[in-house]
Amino acid sequence: MKEFFADIHIHIGRTRTGRAVKITGARSLTIDQILKEASQSKGMGMIGVIDAQSPEVLEELKDGVKEGRYSELDDGGLSFGQTVLLLGSELEINDGYSNGPIHVLAFMPTLIKMSEFSAWLALHMKNVHLSSQRLYVDGRTLQRKVKELGGLFIPAHIFTPHKSLYGKGVKASLTEVFDPNFIDAVELGLSCDTSMASQLSELNRYPFLTNSDAHSLGKIAREYTKILMDHASFREFALALQGKDGRKITGNYGLAPQLGKYYHTTCEKCGVRPNEYDHVCQTCGHTRFIKGVSERLKELADQECDKGKRPPYVHQLPLQFIPGVGAKTLEKLKTVFQTEMNILHQATEKELKNVLPEKTANYIIKARKGEVGLIAGGGGVYGKVDINHEAT
Template sequence: MRQIADFHIHSSYSRACSKQLILKNIAQACQSKGVDIVATGDFTHPVWFSALQKELEEIGDSGLYRLKQVDSPIKFILSTEVALIYKQGEKTRRLHLVVHAPSLAAVAELNRQLGKAHNLKADGRPILGLSAPRLTELCLKIDPHFLIYPAHIWTPWFSVFGSKSGFDSLEECFDSFTPYIYAFETGLSSDPEMNWRLSALDNLTLLSNSDAHSLANIGREANIFALEKASYQEIFKAIKEKDLSKIKGTIEFYPEEGMYHLDGHRACGVRLNPFETKKHKGICPKCRKPVVVGVLNRVEELADRPVGFRPAKSYDFVKLVGLDKIIAEALGIKSRQSKKVQQIYQDLVNQLGPELKILLEIDTEKIKEASNEMIAEGVKRVRGGKLAIEPGFDGQYGTIKIFSSREVLRSQQQSLFG
């Protein structure tokens, strides 16, 4: 049974996240997207955890959950992201970890223990003054089937390998608990090929998740599984053992579109590739302050393999652009949230199936019949990687162009006068 899973999203209780991120809406968005298993997000937040207890029920004894009052096929996996800030080795460390729990009871106990010394109400992604080994130990003492792994492992500010406050190895971060870390999350600014360059990651399961702060971004990165029953234990075991019979691949953002792919200074409008950063000795040529070193540069710094190396035990991936983005660009509309874009998006989903099926499987002739030639051509170009990309840097997303301005103008004229 093929299952597409997005293991890292947020709720309406996380800062800078949409108020629409409630369970019912998340389930509806997943159905439109084609995501089968989705993270609850934010289970440490007291109000959100109360909603999980009231609105979800376990599916048999699977360790996965579904909505009680709504007929929905979407399965929820208990999850949260935590921010750890602590001192180690004369340096302040800041990193985010993804945590999955096998049961509501395990979450309740973790929240009880964390709540003794930390304010869990302040943010859905709580800031904890705990080290990575201490949090891992705490979780595993409650239940050995907690799954803990680094979030967006390369981003500069809050990650295990981050250039600003991270580490140079997993062992330096997790110490004696490193053997209990079975996976890592690529983050939007890196893809599998970049991660394959670091041999220290070979035995870990590579996961890609959306880290969605809004409904529209759910599933922008995801994982493809082949599961017999779809249970927490089956997922846990597949990830722990890096079982390639169960883990079939990942769905990826174009890493250049990620907001920390290259180096630079957003305030100065300076974007640098690793070679240029080295040439400028890490200093912004405009303001003369150190630049923010991005993901590509940090990978280059730690890599022990050449570009293009692929480990034996690896799985395929595909890079996509969201269907609403394709529609918006094909129509020459700036906002993917516009009524016209959303109407066409919903029409396509209603006629052809969920978004990921459209992007990955549906014949472009059928897409053309259900919409128009430009949208079908956009899907074709995304599948072929025929895009123009200005990479992101220093917290600014990169921009992807599927069509030239002339192509969009010609299409608009044809729709007006054709």
Template sequence: MAQSGVGQELSTQRVFADLHIHIGRTETGRPVKVTGARDLTFANIVAEASERKGLDMIGIIDAASPAVQQDIAAMLDKGAVAELDGGGLQYGGTTILLGCELEVRPEGFGPAHVLCYVPSFDAMQEFTAFLSGYMRNTNLSTQRFYGTIDELFRRVEELNGVIVPAHVFTPFKSVYGSCADRMADVFPLKRVSAVELGLSADSEMADRVRELHRYTFLTNSDAHSLSKIGREYNELQVNDVSFSGFTEALQRKGGAAVTANFGLHPRLGKYHRTMCKQCESRLPYGESVCSRCGSRSIIKGVRDRIGEIETASGEHPPHRPPYIYQIPLEFIPKVGPSTLQKLLDHFGTEMNVLHRADEEELAAVVGQPLARCIVQARDYQMAIEDGGGGVYGKVNM
């Protein structure tokens, strides 16, 4: 794992990053992401990400909430986190990027979510002051922004921040899932810094949309609970483990880049297949009427949606890094809470279990049969039951 001191200039190195993590509650119990877990506080997130997950960089995307900012300020005052010269905060060996998820509705189109990241705590407070003129409740997560797309981009750029469309194919509140057939119709393409794929798509699926070829892809967890942190993540090569290093990686400048995307197989995503809302049957590709019950009430899956809008073969542009299918430990049968804790007690972090421990080392801790399962999951040697309609897929081993 990458280690850095505050303000320290680093040589090029590779780090693991999950850049879409929600705040469920503040330290006083005030709701932020209403659907998020109550223990998903800023302090708990940074400890979980650093000490259990082993992530080098995380993005907190509810940092525009004034109530969350009070929690961040308290940790800054205590010295539990510190500001980095290159932007971002530091907790132990983990860099924290401050972000905000917003709902936008371009005129004449449907809703979509975007992630806005800015370099410093002061910049985020300035962004909140700006948002207060365009939002009804800045304390809650993922609220609607009532200004124009140009106003939003202009203010983020003035703060030296970046905007990333979120989970771009999911059927609810995403660019392609609920907003438009072409991103160019709703966003200024040259001002978009990267694209987040979401849990139900991978690079091959996304590269079937030609206008996305120019972008760096991000795979993030969109965590609504502590256990979901790191279920998808990125490997970055950076010159500095800071906000500036992150933006260089998105732009593929100075030798920096996203060098791998680690994500669920799209079939495990909860919106991969089209599903009937009436009887919960998964519909064959291209069907819009349930053959089982006759209902037209369906939730269109990412697979079918990409089939409708694809403009390319799926061949990758030269800059595209590998997409590595990763099964989170909690998806693996028989890896319950006690087994997971045993693994963490021995190997330190989930990243160590997933990337560094070999089968013999795993077997010494949890026994040969389970060690074999973990290695098979790492090598993706298992059967998958497709997800859809809001229900995750399943791993069968």
């Protein structure tokens, strides 16, 4: 058994022909560039590209297998160097029972199964070529199709105020929208961690995943999950989600929730955080607020958090967030330690100080331990790091 770092929520910006897939994604987010960045720069053992249902993306992947750039594994997934790619799709449902759209992730084991899924999706959406498109079927119908094809079903960024399971409206239970038996895991999102999500009892049965939702190459692995498997593949990942045969999730690594852009409730117009019982913004008089994840969880919580029942969640800053670690410094570090995962998990304090000024090395040590001050974000604005003060 071996531990692998996995980030299974990465968007494709463009195909090889330049066609847009995720319109807000960087043009550099192509299949080849994603795999090179994840494998050679980040050091990820497993990634998920969640726009693989797009026909041009599928053709590109099939051609890559034919040309020998990737190889399809017998137990699911595509292999590229030290990294395995899972074939995923992010979809949006709005079935009338929920107040607002919900994003979900579906993963298929093989190119053949993803091609079948893509053909089915094309019958129920307006543009199968684009990412995160509205699907005109209800949640349970989608779940049944995913399971029919041998896939995995994972609600995405479940607490963010826009386009998520719990984030908006009056939804109090996932059973209002989904069959709870056809959910394989849930994705927490950038403004939530294990201690927060564990306050909701109906999530006790599901493993928690932390992923980047990357819209650019640099954002890959800003959050990730550590998984114990025999080897990286679709089947091994599925076993780990079930906790079977020794496979399991052993850790989550992500931003402190306060750094997420929806941690606190803010005024929709001016971005000021209201007092607890305000119905009108005291700064600008606006009457609508963007509810933060922390406040939403206070409404939903029905149990005390018991973190001991789950793998540890490590609040960890990506290297790009750390003062003094610009592009040149990062390349210098990679020359010595090869990948960002090695820098974050393997390099000792002494080794870092042999490469960097002592001040910068100390920042990295503090940041990867979560020992930095934070200014909470909200309303679509990320929180800020105060590296010179301790976390409270």
